[in-house]
Amino acid sequence: MASDLTKLGIAEARAGLAAREFSAVELTTAFIGAIEAARGLNAYITETPDLALEQAARSDARIAAGTAGPLEGLPIGVKDLFCTKGVLTTAASHILDGFTPTYESTVTANLWRDGAVLLGKLNMDEFAMGGSNENSYYGPVVNPWRRDGDSAALVPGGSSGGSAAAVAADLCVAATGTDTGGSIRQPASFTGTVGIKPTYGRCSRFGIVAFASSLEQAGPMTKSVRDAAILLGSMAGHDPHDSTSVPLPVPDYAAALTGDLRGRKIGIPKEYRIDGLSPEIAAWWERGTAWARDAGAEIVEISLPHAQYALPAYYIVAPAEASSNLARYDGVRFGLRVPGKDLTEMYENTRGEGFGKEVRRRILIGTYVLSAGYYDAYYTRAQKLRRLIAGDFERAFETVDAVLAPTAPSAAYAGGEKADPIAMYLGDVFTVTANLAGLPAMSVPAGLSSEGLPLGLQVIGRPFDEAGVLNVGYALERAAGFSAKPAAWWRG
């Protein structure tokens, strides 16, 4: 029974718990066993089995008492960017060595409020900077998926690579991620899982280690669209501790899943047919368009004329915000301290040793574009482009209800393949626009590449229309009938 339970998603596990087919302790025990057997994937930085079993026992008591919450007894993995009270939180960085928060992030507090169980903290790119999960102080995450007939290790995408791998390998019922430029959607595409980045302001950022504050949002990473709808419902909501969180009621997202797209208009952005787009990605995009049409949607070609500038604008705005946010790591208040002969040398030694190469690179770029004499040429100009990019979407949404595009320009690839930073950055080409414009966007598995690797389709929606985005995703999911799972080779 144990191995079967780990295959369950939120909806099925919840039904099984409610029907007393198994207990929360049994469910949690099954996942703890699966995690131990999958350490080769390096998906978890910190495992919390004792805490999980305590929480599960309390969940069983609440289920018996008839006071179960919406996520009661469901074992979740949490990206190690969310502060968890009393549990090591690293952001996958050396500079946060030993950091054990004395407070809980609002999003994770919402999960525990609703009865969820914490299995552990998931690996990621350091400070959420990266697209392959190779930038972790705790080592790279291995994608559970391999190419057909090939045992070469592939990257799971990033930055929420541990979350994506854990969901794909059944090492949790679902996981949390964060998305600053594509960090939920691109790893979801690489691992055959579902992920949604909600509208900026939908989820509280309080207690999430900050990288680029104007771009990032938390979101669920799950085995199905329905699971994403359920988990987002718990994660979302206004929080007085985050002044950018929006005081809007959270709809019942799962109730909105009809798969009926009649009367809906779906836009296909012509600028996303970039030079060199893989014919395979283009073919799945075409298929997705046909599925949306079959579900009743009207397909409309739209233009996002400034989309091509999204990536360069992002790689000014995000590093600028990062250089400011990461100034707090000074070796004085928490984490790593490397001594120096005076205060400045202590700062420099701590930060020189504590930050990895990509983080250092982005802080340097950010410092440069914000420095006197370059601020207007780079930073202000990038913010103007951001206005134009957001305006493109505002115009498009006067006509269409949602936008359909590929999630990523490729399937998963081998580690070390994209050593050049720019080559790595190009993996976000289809996803960054939604962050710059603050829009909800999700990735849904479409099918397998000719090499046997998952590929995702992306749905982008109007501000705060997560329900509409999820419903388009649901229609695509039903039409795709994606049920492939990676062979569990890591169990040895």
Place this chain on the structure above:
Amino acid sequence: MSVDPATVKKIARLARIRVDEAELPALADEVNGILHFVEQLQAVDVAGVEPLASVVHRSLPLRDDVITDGGDAERVLANAPNRIDSFFTVPKVVE
């Protein structure tokens, strides 16, 4: 625009990150690669465009000006690499 190793050294100093001298030329190449990549933004006419800093279309909310938190030095200091009583410690700054 491009940067030389001396400029990278200056930026690193501003960012308070120690970088070995030997690393500066390679780091300058990496930074220049990214600066070259973002150069394409110069081609866009942005005259009259208002910079967008936040997608949240409302002013920051105000709350009553009362004390809501604090008086909890132990929690604040719990993760300090080094402390004396209720204080963070740093290397001596004033002789």
